[in-house]
Amino acid sequence: MASFKEIISTLPRRKGWTDSNNDLFLYRGFWCYSFFIEGVMSAQQNFQSQPSDIVICSAPKTGTTWLKSLTFAIVTRTTFDDSTSPLLANLSHDCVPFLEVDLAHSSTNRDPKNPLLATHVPYSSLPRSIIDSSCKIVYICRNPKDSFVSFYHFIARLSASKDMKPVALEEAFELYCQGVSNYGPYWDHVLGFWKASLDRPDKILFLKYEEMIEDTVLYVKKLADFIGYPFSSEEIKKGSVDKIVSMCSFEKLSNLEVNKSGKHREGTPGVIENKIYFRKGKVGDWENYLTPEMAAQLDSITLQKLNGSGLTL
């Protein structure tokens, strides 16, 4: 049987968003770096989901770090509070295992007390056991213009820390519009989960970054209800929801020492400075980077892609 590497070497490929020779490959309709595709293939073969699992799904740069923090704080709130939470000393990515990296080869190396896992895998390529089991999926999406700008800055900051050069913003924009971004096309990623959430509303909660920023308290309650960890009226009276919202706010998390000077995956080639996951955390920052023409181009792609779906971004 061909190895994962052999299969990947036969896939269509495009240059990635930096000057390094780290290409993006087209696997089952989405573009991805080979390291992650190997993880996806392996997870498809090996990962066994439990009914108690809560799977946090997202395309990159749509609010993953935040959603992981909120969900982790919700499920661990009877063990920790806002002065003892592991989130004060750990990046949320280190509190929630990542399917295609941490759980790709085995689902047995999990903390039995932690039902959370996260992935960027599109709905159509999730391991069968996640689709078939009664576990819950929470998906977050974000306006494509902000998502692109966030992505570009992430790659630029990552490149600076790894002695690589990012492609110019205009080149990255063209690639993004063509769907060539890690786990892209972005619109297909969102639509896959959107359609599945309409078919299976009890299984998939579909969230938007902008709506969560607008009324975080409301969405934290919704999220807690959906994943089976509802807040009691007593907890609400005691301010438990507000404390979680405040602890997981951009201002609070980005100013923690661990997120200013700590590193994710330290000691591995995939090491990333935690601070790169925090930039502005704002809605509408695209206005500072995209020309009116670029914005109109992205809006038009979004309209065309989402046409008839009932979804707006």
Ligand SMILES: Nc1ncnc2c1ncn2[C@@H]1O[C@H](COP(=O)(O)OS(=O)(=O)O)[C@@H](OP(=O)(O)O)[C@H]1O
């Ligand atoms: N707590 C909190 N609240 C609100 N927003 C936050 C928070 N933490 C991170 N961010 C912003 O999310 C953007 C990064 O996206 P992701 O977390 O999805 O990145 S990743 O996929 O996990 O690499 C990136 O957005 P931009 O600031 O627009 O670049 C982060 O700043």
